[in-house]
Amino acid sequence: MTADRSVVGTDTTPARLPDVVAEPAVTSALAADLTAAGYTVEGVDALWGTEAAAALHRGVRVAARRALASRPTTPLSTVATLFVLGLPVPRAEADAAFPTVGVDALGAAGVLRADGDTVAAAVDLRPYAFVDDLGAGSWWIVSDLGELALGHAISEEHVLGIGGATTTLSGLQLPVPVRRVLDLGTGCGIQAMHARRFAEQVVATDISRRALDIARFNAQLNGIDGIDFRLGSLFEPVAGERFDRIVSNPPFVITPRRQGVPAYEYRDGGMVGDALVETVLRGLAEHLEPGGTAQLLGNWEHRWGDDGLERVRSWFADTDLDVWVVEREREDPPAYAETWIRDGGTKPGTAVFDDLVDAWLDDFRDRHVTGVGFGYVVVRSGGAPDLRRFERLPQVLGANPAGLGATIARTLDAVSWLAGRDDDAFAAAHLRVAGDVTEERHYWPGNDDPTVMTLVQGGGFGRRVDADTALAAFVGAADGELAVGQIIGAIAQLTGVDDRALTADLLPRLRDLVLDGLLLPA
Template identity: 35%
Template sequence: MGRQEERQDLIAELDADVSAALRARLLDAGYTTERIEETLGSGRISFAAADLAVHERRLEAGEPFSTAVRLFLLGAELAAADAEVAFDVEELLRTGWLEASGDGVHATLKLVPHGDLLLASDRDDDSVDAQWVAGIHPPSVTLAKLTVRRPVARALDTGTGNGIQALLASRHARAVTATDVNPRALAFGRLNAGLNGVENLELREGSYFEPVEGERFDLLTCNPPYVISPERRFAYRDSGLAGDTVSRVVVEQASELLEEGGFAHVLVSWAHPPGDWWSPLEPWVEGRGCDAWLLYFGSDDPVTHASEWLKPVARDDPAAFAERLDAWLDYLRGLGIEAIGHGAVILRRRNGSRNWTRRDRVNLERLEQASEHILRVFETQDYLESLDDERGLLDETFALVEQHHLEETRRRTELEGTVLSLDEGLGFRTALDVHTAELVPLLDGTRPLRDVLAQLAVGDAKRFESAALPAVRRLLELGFLARASSA
């Protein structure tokens, strides 16, 4: 812990003016996500020794962008003179951003761009201990995409880590509170707020929702340490609670912190019987005064789950890997866990009437920023719940959203199938039968559904309506259609 404790102090003491100057130098150097991906390749960057050698050879010598990548992304040691190409080395040594190492210098932190944000975290190649703070990783990006972005008074990010969710919320919330049990995470949150000029963020130390007991928020985000694990090694991964308890408790308590109409977005992991991923989740949201959207990303069997989370052990200490793997499998077996699901729960506080719960599978490879899509789905679900039956759809006017495309499969000239894809939000795809494929282009927001169906009906119009209504309802549920009155 010695080196980590020293750097804890350095994080707390970083000067705001130095942070602003560093940000300006990085931006001047073109240190952006787009240029990094263009230079090193898209996707998650590997820091394995062989891959680092490849990355090095893609970078030019004596050029500010390459210097920034070598120092703050790849963690390379550079001669002080080479680092001076882009940075004031003496100043960064004084403030702790850089550290002397032999005849050169290296960065003490990892610093990466995310959109127009710059995010500092612990280095991937550091000796990881309980307080290690992760950088930007796929779950944090997923949560950011799933979060509703609308102007609100108060937002809460609990288990804030490096603070990315809190920083994003600061752009559309008047005040943001971020909590974490890990003081090092709060130090990074403070650093990143200063680095990005965020002034409406308050950081509080404590476990989950304890620091905000009795308060209410319009927006809540949480990426908890949801990994079902027998260990208590890492604050970012292990909750110390049995099984999926931490995910359940966070979902249950989140509902109590929401203002009327407020949204909560929580990433979760849960144990479930093979093939039945919904039934264990549903009790978490029942009777909470919230509408709930349960999202399922996929599942792992116990061996896959344990081996994936123990990959660093397999890489660094193969002899210990088998022993640790057996310990994880014994733990999961003892809890009777046969499959582990991954997903998210989105809640919206709505008192005074019967709440609804819906369930959908999500392909994360198609996930985009989903705020507008999520708001549209919640509004549409309210409307559908208000109908006495599906025939109430007939007098409403619907429009197909612009962000879509149709894919047709043909064998020579014969149409074999049509798939409608949403090019925004959760990226849903759905197969259309021949009649629905004819109907969809006619839903342009100009006529009631009854009139559109009458145009297409052949023979018994009532029978045609009855067959079409479930398909229209499903397109509404998935967000492909919107009511013209709410557009």
């Protein structure tokens, strides 16, 4: 990229973003005021009701503003007006909302901006609630103001707050205690904070000094220690170091390398195509301790005659890592371009928007890209790889609010368990059906025999497995009492089929059910 990275055709140049300074006295006093105001997810939603909250999720604040106008002003309504609605408030109301920390101190910290008799938010500050294996928790998260509050496209140094990718990756983190975790590209610090709940120490890196300042502020605001913030690109700040776990939501968005196309730091790593994701994935092996794991999000390109998942597979060809890649969705070039141009705050139907779409489509055409996949990457360091799984799961239907981390941990345990058992040892093992598994049966009218039987996983990845009579019978009998071989022998005897043939047919499918968590070692 050239030095000129302004948004093509915009008529409003964003002002320089304020420095965010994490003074302990300020963050502790701010936390006290936010607590006293009742600034929580539940408290904010109760201010204006479910309809207005839903409208805010769509980027429209009118209903919430009208609801507040009909009620007396309180510290909670003042804080919510400032940071959720992005609207200024009278200085007197701000003084009442922040009696401990004070408006002037928040101005010096880069959180508020005073202008005469009014006060406005200089950053976004939201309550955030979550659930993981340690239980429910809540924090306050500072990030940069979005398009709704700014009234124009965001700055290229914008630090992103909580979004769908945030909750996805935090839910992928394994809820297993470890010593050291690396959060690569920490952004506002949210993944480092989640990782700290299960780690003795976290190293959080980012190429953006502003992101590190905000991440440090968030950690202090929520009383979280044990996070070492380091400035630098990719693995440079941790050269020669190894970790028990690596988590990353890297700046993976594929962006044309053309003058005038904005390069947002939070999403664009400055490389061509999916080269940044490839670089991160290829670097995992030398930074994971033996037995260490990594959970990441990423994009990968599908090209003419070159499937995206196969490209990802090739990046691990020379490693001994266990690898599991799940492609959640795939977008065609126009849809991908439009998604990320809107994400930057450029409105569809404008000349700027159309020019940027042209830039994206030219880039995809020139590099023969037919689509872009998005998904999860799970890696484990060890001996000879026992897991190389590259799959498409467009619908993850499980209902676990804590995310998929526990499911992934169980899957990795299952890989090790299966690798240690040949067919004879597996046949001697005892299995039980998982508690979230149900069975669906479909019949032709008037027919007593089912035409379709499906095993349905209620949690995890919500898998659906077609079952024949023998497999359904095995799962129905798998209560941990009898060994695998004993159940297969009984089914063979009842159905009048050859025991060896049935064993050869069922064992691979039963291994898959163990791997997917529908069957568990008893």
